[in-house]
Amino acid sequence: MNKNEKLEQYYARCDMSQIKGHLKTLLQSAKKEIKEITVEEIDLENMVLIDVREADEFASGVIPAKKVFTIPRGKLEFAVDDKLVDVSDHQVVCYCLKGARGLLGAKTLKDLGFSNVSNLQGGIEKWVQSGKSIENYLGSFKLDI
Numbered sequence: 001m002n003k004n005e006k007l008e009q010y011y012a013r014c015d016m017s018q019i020k021g022h023l024k025t026l027l028q029s030a031k032k033e034i035k036e037i038t039v040e041e042i043d044l045e046n047m048v049l050i051d052v053r054e055a056d057e058f059a060s061g062v063i064p065a066k067k068v069f070t071i072p073r074g075k076l077e078f079a080v081d082d083k084l085v086d087v088s089d090h091q092v093v094c095y096c097l098k099g100a101r102g103l104l105g106a107k108t109l110k111d112l113g114f115s116n117v118s119n120l121q122g123g124i125e126k127w128v129q130s131g132k133s134i135e136n137y138l139g140s141f142k143l144d145i
Helices: 003-013 021-033 073-087 100-111 123-129
Strands: 035-037 048-051 067-070 092-095 117-120 134-136 139-141
Touching: 021 100, 048 073, 067 073, 073 100, 092 100, 092 123, 100 117, 117 123, 123 134
Parallel strands: 035 117, 048 067, 048 092, 092 117
Antiparallel strands: 134 139
């Protein structure tokens, strides 16, 4: 299997419409509790954004909010008291590639006592498709899709 095939398989696993079984049930339950917001509702100056993708995904770029944290979904619970304690009373938006991990991340934060937490509907993919810029270690840019 070549690199492109592996990437396509990974990308498909992140697609909420392709998820099934127990995970689908968990996501449906989380959707009932967690507000999902659109790209247009994001306030880069006043919201706290948490990118819950894996560390290697951060390199492709993050949404350039005034306060943005890059914490992989699997480490979120362990970062709450250390990194996020000062933002628990702010509006917090989790996001990932397409929305599933962001939704689970938001649900986790709600379960840990965050009262104003939501998920970015469609994740960073929707952000980029909307013509918004992202930034990484090379600077800020828009992708031509």
